Amino acid sequence: MPSDQPLLDPQPFNPFSGSKEPLRVLLCENVHSSSHEAFSAAGLQIESISYAPSEEELRERLRDVHVLGIRSKTHVRSSSLAYADKLLSIGCFCIGTNQVDLADANRRGLPVFNAPFSNTRSVAEMILAEVVMLARQLGDRSREVHEGRWRKVSSGCYEVRGKTLGIVGYGHIGTQVSILAEAFGMRVIYYDIATKLPIGNARSVASLGELLANSDYVTLHVPATRDTTKMIGATELAGMKRGGYLLNASRGQVVDIGALAASIREKHLGGAAVDVYPEEPESNGDQFASELRGLPNVILTPHVGGSTEEAQESIGREVSIALTKFVTAGTTTGSVNFPPVELPQVGGTHRVLNVHRNVPGVLRDINRIVSDRNANIHSQVLATDANIGYLIMDLDQDVSADVCRDVAALSTNIRTRISN
Numbered sequence: 001m002p003s004d005q006p007l008l009d010p011q012p013f014n015p016f017s018g019s020k021e022p023l024r025v026l027l028c029e030n031v032h033s034s035s036h037e038a039f040s041a042a043g044l045q046i047e048s049i050s051y052a053p054s055e056e057e058l059r060e061r062l063r064d065v066h067v068l069g070i071r072s073k074t075h076v077r078s079s080s081l082a083y084a085d086k087l088l089s090i091g092c093f094c095i096g097t098n099q100v101d102l103a104d105a106n107r108r109g110l111p112v113f114n115a116p117f118s119n120t121r122s123v124a125e126m127i128l129a130e131v132v133m134l135a136r137q138l139g140d141r142s143r144e145v146h147e148g149r150w151r152k153v154s155s156g157c158y159e160v161r162g163k164t165l166g167i168v169g170y171g172h173i174g175t176q177v178s179i180l181a182e183a184f185g186m187r188v189i190y191y192d193i194a195t196k197l198p199i200g201n202a203r204s205v206a207s208l209g210e211l212l213a214n215s216d217y218v219t220l221h222v223p224a225t226r227d228t229t230k231m232i233g234a235t236e237l238a239g240m241k242r243g244g245y246l247l248n249a250s251r252g253q254v255v256d257i258g259a260l261a262a263s264i265r266e267k268h269l270g271g272a273a274v275d276v277y278p279e280e281p282e283s284n285g286d287q288f289a290s291e292l293r294g295l296p297n298v299i300l301t302p303h304v305g306g307s308t309e310e311a312q313e314s315i316g317r318e319v320s321i322a323l324t325k326f327v328t329a330g331t332t333t334g335s336v337n338f339p340p341v342e343l344p345q346v347g348g349t350h351r352v353l354n355v356h357r358n359v360p361g362v363l364r365d366i367n368r369i370v371s372d373r374n375a376n377i378h379s380q381v382l383a384t385d386a387n388i389g390y391l392i393m394d395l396d397q398d399v400s401a402d403v404c405r406d407v408a409a410l411s412t413n414i415r416t417r418i419s420n
């Protein structure tokens, strides 16, 4: 539905923001160098930093940046985007996009892209490895031997064959975990708010409570949403089997860490594997504090579920290609917060890209401007969502700058530029 809410101030008019000044990409958090190929081929200048900048640093840096690349730890809030006059788009070089204010980026005309399944398999493999490690207490045994202590024990150590794995969130990762677990001879049940096709012999259950009560291992693969925040707390942990194991490689907010630590200390749970935390350090080498440190049969990893060479290289390529396609041709296919538009360009034309408030009459106004300039529209496509309309038009080159300027002057304009 069109919204008549007052939106944000239109961005300063800069018709050739896509081609006449060198475009700059800022890559944060060690984004893989495989991303450089697509950016360089499109003539973009790359600056890389290894850490997640603070909000203040990001705000300063964004003043002069056209494309921002981040991973899971850089928070991109409205208060930073408000200063990002030159910014065209944001790439999350990962699956999760909860670190970006997607609705605000949408209202400002900034499409956000991610890599929806480039690291899926890496996470699934780590989960299966951890299931076996928890079953055999291998984390503790390894630490003891490293410390020079020989403890050859079998008490409390089990095979995983025949045990039940409960998967919460049966999406890309959950279904891959399901396949690998069955190959290990495990029984698989899953709970998802959406109806999902079971893979192999997996079986869906009707509620989270049913899943928790019937699983030896519970693994979480849900996104960070209001509903999944602390979806596993003291009550849910108490509803798990005594001696059961919890694995979380989704997002830190999903589990109440204090309740999990208590459940392990009280020996209700037999162990846990945790990869993600409510508060995560910003850089390698930073101190990490958690109530889970030092607890028995608790595997703690520093958010590395998707961190393999294969996954990072593939993510680098995938997201940089999506970003350069947007910068050079306006393509928004695959964006997580923008109407999808993709249009082959007619040769010898200029492409005008316009994001506007989605209110009645905008297309009429834009077509009138084109007609007043006696211009020929070679191709045109419009897609909308509740707040914005996104229009691509290929026009005669001699009129494109004038049309662009007039369109940008409309009161409904959010962003208008010429891509080439």
Ligand SMILES: NC(=O)c1ccc[n+]([C@@H]2O[C@H](COP(=O)([O-])OP(=O)(O)OC[C@H]3O[C@@H](n4cnc5c(N)ncnc54)[C@H](O)[C@@H]3O)[C@@H](O)[C@H]2O)c1
Pocket (backbone or CB within 6 Å): 095, 096, 116, 117, 119, 120, 123, 168, 169, 170, 171, 172, 173, 174, 191, 192, 193, 194, 221, 222, 223, 224, 225, 227, 228, 249, 250, 251, 275, 276, 303, 304, 305, 306, 307
């Ligand atoms: N640890 C890591 O390095 C790492 C790597 C990749 C992804 N992740 C995290 O894993 C999450 C899952 O990734 P994915 O690719 O499988 O996502 P996905 O979108 O393919 O699947 C998520 C599933 O969760 C379901 N779901 C949503 N809310 C739910 C709820 N309240 N209860 C039950 N089910 C619910 C959805 O219907 C969907 O089927 C990502 O959002 C990301 O946060 C972490």
Ligand SMILES: O=C(O)CC[C@@H](O)C(=O)O
Pocket (backbone or CB within 6 Å): 071, 072, 073, 093, 094, 095, 096, 097, 119, 306
């Ligand atoms: O690489 C990262 O920082 C995040 C990985 C993972 O959590 C994801 O969302 O893909």
